[in-house]
Every structure is written in structure tokens, then in C-alpha cells.
Amino acid sequence: MSKTTRILTVDDSASMRALLNHALTSQGFDVAQAEDGEVALEWLALNEVDVVITDINMPRLDGFGLIEKLRAGNRHRDRPILVLTTESSEEKKTRARSAGATGWIVKPFDPEKLVAAVRRVAH
């Protein structure tokens, strides 16, 4: 691809962020990190990104709340957003989709699948 895909990872767990960072940077992605939805919103207000990967359960502003706010604005209405979920049931998928997620990554994730999921949605 012509330029590096930029990814923002949002997770309150530092080890999960480190794992994502490790898996993604090793594949050449440019990764930024935020520790909850509020921090992510602040960061996104000032920075450009190609894909957002967010955890759902977080303090302050959770993943669905973050997506809702991003979709409500113009800049990120069509931004690919993947949610990290621990379950892959149809019910969870439907909920993620109706909350505005582009797709999901089931934790614990396989690095290859993570990268595949990002490439599947990266415009």
C-alpha cells in the first residue's frame, strides 16, 4: 500500500494495549494508544487515523459510547471501527453492529486474525 495504515487502539488494560501494539506494529501498522473512550475522543479530535480498535468494557466512556459519539460526528461517520469482544455469539455481533461497529475481534485474539480483520476494513 502506498502509505502506512494508522490505527488507534483503545483499551483500559495496558497489557492488552501492549499486545495489540506488538501484533500490529510488527506488521508495519502505525499504532497509537488510548486508555479509554474519553482519551480516544480527545486524541481523535486532533489526529487522523484509518482504523479504530476499541475494547467495550472501559471506565469513563466505554467502547459503544465511543462509537456512538464518533458516528454522530461527520469526521468519523465512515471510519472503520473494530470492537474487541470476548464472545462471538450472534447476539453480541448484532449488538456490535447496531452500535455502529464495522467489525469485531474476538479476545483472546490470534495476531494473524487481528491483522486480517484490520485489512478487511482498512479503506
Next chain:
Amino acid sequence: MTPEEIQGIFFVECEESLAAAEQGLAQCKAGTQEADTINAIFRAVHSIKGGAGAFGYEALQAFTHVFETLLSDVRENLVPLTPTLIDLLLRALDVLADHVTAARESGTAPEDAALLRELEGAMANAVGQACAAAPTAPEPIASPPFDDEDELTSDFDLDMMLNDLAAAPPIDEAMAAEAPDGWQVHLRPHAGAMRNGGEPILLLRELVALGAECRECDISAVPSLDDFDPHQGYLGWTYIVPDDVSESAVRDIFDFVGDDCPIAMGPGATIPPTQIDKPKAAPVIAAAPLAAVAPSPVAKPVAAPAVAVPAAPSVEAAAEPAVQASNPAPGSAPPAAPAPGQSIRIDLIKLDKLIDTVGELVIAQAMLAQRLQTEGIQSNEELTLLEGLTRDIQESAMSIRAQPIGSVFSRVPRILRELASSTGKHVNLQLVGETTELDKTVIERLGEPLTHLIRNAVDHGIEKPEDRLAAGKSAEGTLTLAAEHRSGRILIRIADDGAGINRARVLAKAVEKGLVAPDAQLSKEDIDNLIFAPGFSTAATITNVSGRGVGMDVVRQNVKDLGGRITIESEEGKGTTFTLTLPLTLAISDGMIVKVGDQTLVIPLTHVVESLRPDPKDVQGLGANRQMLNVRGRFIPVVSVGDAVGAHDAINMPHEGVLIVVDTESAGQAALLVDNIWDQRQFVIKSLDTHYRNVDGVAGATILGDGRVALILNVDTLVASAVARGMGLEAA
């Protein structure tokens, strides 16, 4: 960052999560929980589960899953939070802590089968839940093999798109049905597939990357240009997929879009029908829930025409997102939750480097002040300003290393629970000043002595319930842990309301052990302090609680290593209080700067009891060259610091110099003879062995205000070796 380092972060997080959960459950138990308390507990356990899965700790993951499921029921108000349940959750938390320890140390996972059954039994739907509670092992879905990943990531360009569309000319129906070398998949992305940042062309490319070829593109639904709405899905495709590509690999590609891009497989299937919104209708179409692609049978050639087209009128469906959006996730943290301060993680080495440099800055500032003084420029505003700023920087740097002592206190409830089950003594805990901050290293090294003191208080201090009732006390004892700052140091009190120290028994035991003479006249305080003597233990039978071969002497040593002191106050029948006085940081200590001949030395203030100019008659010779000082009727050896360090021109007559009475670990008290006391100030310890080598009797070095280096005396080894040289004579 290596995987090991990431695991390290995970275990640090586990500790934080365990502490958070412990705190939350303690609030529940005390009845002071808030709306977000259960959420916080849930998040803590959930976070451990996430990491456990990621790092492959299966036992930990399985346990946290059950734990989390029960917490989820509590959060959803499906299960009432009764005191019994809180106790169960607390016990589960203890086992969880053991699981974490086992994972960290590659040890054996704790026995949790019985507890798991209890947890499952407490769930909202106890019977049905048992099945659902199976650990969420990742579904064994074969990951799609990407032969050519670059293909997927190439840029979105029109040429490529047109190529995709015109990949193959439409062909004969009969020929398509035969599909000699592959199987067919039919698909049609609806408008919804482009919603939420979705991009169908990427999915088609991924399909091509699997080796699929476009057989047909249905353009029949494309309207005239006037009616064309770029947000609609007008096209449908049929692809031929190679036989070695599994159905699930193809379904995986379309996992995210669900029924916004229906797919159909097998020879009998056709391209799903179009679903076009009225132009200018709501810009989004909601996915009709669960009208999904039917799960395909195992054998792929006989796959049914398995597409259910969502027939819901778009107007009706469009109402749904609004409802969903206003209710994003039950139990998710309300955005108004109290915002914890943001934080970053810093490598301790970097931080210590900063603190070290700040220490140098303090010294440099002192040197400058002294220089200006000798130059006759005593008071100027700039220096005062610099002094103030230096002090502020120093305090800020110290506070970065500081942590609230609550992290140590939070482990206490568990200790008490364990003690309650092994001794039958239930103890109420009162915490005071949990937010008091002190140095991280001090906190880390405080855990062990504190634990020992608490075990000791419960085991030896607090009486059995029946004895307490007989003494007119409540059946449950009370343990108070209090922390506060006082004049640059931190005071930690561990107070019980038990029986107090039985001095007659302590004295008898000390005499029996030969620690004191039978006819010794000891004050109450002296007797109390006997319990710190090495090898002392008063427990009639050694219990598995406090009799672990570690005595109170080790506790005192631990505290002393931290530059602190420990004192006892005890009243028979009322209880005992241990008071720990600790420095706020280990990097800076208080010291007495003394002159000995041509040397300037530092004596750490933690050892100093008192200093005095002796009367000639208070110093008595003993043997050829040994002197004893009479301190209020007690004789202690006089140690000449000048002799010990080989200083020139040092005063060697005690009554001409100053004697500093010090406490030592192994040799009791001693009086250090120095010429005079020069100053008392804070100093930054520079380790000697990193720059030179370890020297007996010297704890390190520091830089004085005038730039000179002064050695810091290691009082313990200095006195011990001097006393040993003194012909084996002991202080009475």
C-alpha cells in the same frame, strides 16, 4: 517490547485489578457501595480474564470466567447482593489471587472445583447456567489462509474496481451450474454493508485473494443515472471458489457484514435479490436482527439455498438504531462516572535517574549558597528563589515515586480472613489515612513486616471470643491500622484491643532463654522491647500463624533496613500498639555530620539515641585500652570513630569530645566518640561499591554543601567489629 515485558505489565495489572476488586467488595461489605462499585469489581475480574486468555493461562481464564458470569448477574440485578454472597465473592477473590500467583510463578493452580460449584450455584439461573459457564475457548474457526496479503491492502482505485466488475463476461446458466473446478458463492451487498465504515469492495478482494474468480456480475438492478444513488447496493455477484477453500473461510470474510451482504452457496443457489431503499430515505438501513444466513450443513455440495432475505420495510427498521444507541450497553460505565486522574507508566530506572539528578541539584544549590556566603553575598533574592524552586522540584520528584499506603492496607482484609478461619478470632479492621503517600520501595518492603505484625496482633494480642466476653469486651477484636505524615516522616500504627503484653511471661521467657540476667532491673519498656530480641517467642505452642520461624527481631530488622524505627506501647488488658516511624523516601536520609580529626563523616540519624559531652567520671577504663560510658547507671562501650576510620589528630579522650549514643542491631548500644557535631541535614546516599568497592563500616558516601565527599558510617558493622576487638568483653 518483548512478550515477557508485556506479561510483566499484565501481572502488574492483575495486582491493581485484585486491589480494586478487594476495595470494591470491602465497600459492599461495609454497605457503602456506589452505583459504579459492582461495575468496577466486574471490570477488574473481566480485565484479568482478558489477559489470562491472551497469555494462555487457561486455569486462570476458566476461573475468572465463572467469577465474571456471577458478577455479571449481580450487576444486572439478577442476583441479590446478600452478605452471604459478598463473603462468597471475597473467597472467590482470594482464590483468584492464588490463581494469579500460580500463573505468574508457573506454580500449580489452586484447587477451585468446590468454589466453582458454589459460584455456579449462586448464579441467577443456577441450572441452565452450568452449561453456559463453560470457558469461552476461542471458537476453532480455521483462519482464512491469505496467499497474497498485498492484494488485499492495495489502494482503492477505480481501475481495479472496474476490473473486478468486468472480471468475466456473463456466461451460460448451464455452464455455470456445472462449475467444474470449484464451487459457487453468490452475494449481494445491500446499502447497509457500506454503513459503519464498511467497504464491500474489500470483501470481494479478499475473496479473490482466496483464489475465487468472478463468474457473473448482476447489473440488472442498476438504474438510470438520474435515479442512481451511490449509497445503494445495486450489484450482485457469483464467484467460483476453488475446492480447497472451505465454506467457513468464505463465511468468515462476510462475518462483519452479516445480512447486510447476504451470501448463498451451492449449485442450486442464486444471487440474492436486491434490497433498494426509496431514494432519500433514511441514510442507513438497520440490520434486521438474526435474520442471518442459516448455519450451513456440513456437506457443502448440498448446501440449501440458504438465504433469508430480510423483508422488513426500511421505515420500520430505521427506528431501531435510535433505540439501540440510547442504550449502548447495559451495565456500561455511565459517562458521568468519577474520572480517575490520567496516568502514564514510567520505567522505574528512568525515575530513579531523575531523583538521583535532583539529589545532585540539591547539593549543587547548597554548594552555591555556601560559595556565595564565603564571597560575602549572603542574602539575595535570586538565591532564595532558587532555593524555593529546588525544594519544589525535589518534593515533586519524590512525590512521583510516592504511592498511597492503601495498596499495602488493601491486602490486610485477606490476611484477617485467613486468620479468622485458622484461629477462630474474628477481627474488625479500621483503616485510617489510607491515602497517606510514601515511597514505592518503602511500600514494597513494608508488606512483610506489616503482615507479620498483623498476624502477631491477632495471634498473640487479641484474645479468644470467650475470653474477651469474660473480660467485658465485645467478642470481636478490633485492629486499627493508621498512617500519617509527621515532620517529614511517616508514622504507621498497628493497634489491637487485645490483652496487651504479658510482661511477667515475657520476662520469665527472656530469663529462661538467657537474654537477661534473672536479677536484672528492667523497666516496662525494656521488657516490652525484649520481644524484639533474636530468638524470642512467647507463644506457648508454636502456631502456624505467627510461629513461622520468623521472629519479631526480623520485623525490627526489616524496619531498620528501611531507615525506620519500631516502638511498642502496651497496656495490660487494653491492647498493644506498634508504631513504625519510616522515612518518606530511601533516596534521602537524615544524618548527623561529625568531625573526627581530619575527617568529616555522616552518622545516619536512625541510629542516634542521644549525644552528650560526658563528665570525666562517667567514663571508666576497662582493661588496657577499653572504656565504658555510664549512661544513667548503665554501662555501654565507647567506640572511638577516629581509631576505627584511621583519622589523624582525632580527640581520644572522651571528656574532650562528644559521645553519640547509637542503637545497633547486633551489639546493643554504644557510644561513638567524635570531636564535635558539625551539622544535621538531609543527604543523598551514593553507593560506594558502584564507584569503588564495598568497605566495612562504611554505608556509602555523600557530597557535602562545600563539595567535599563525606563517608556515611555503617554504624552496625563499625560498632560490631570494634566491640569484637575489645577482647570479648561484653557490656553489662
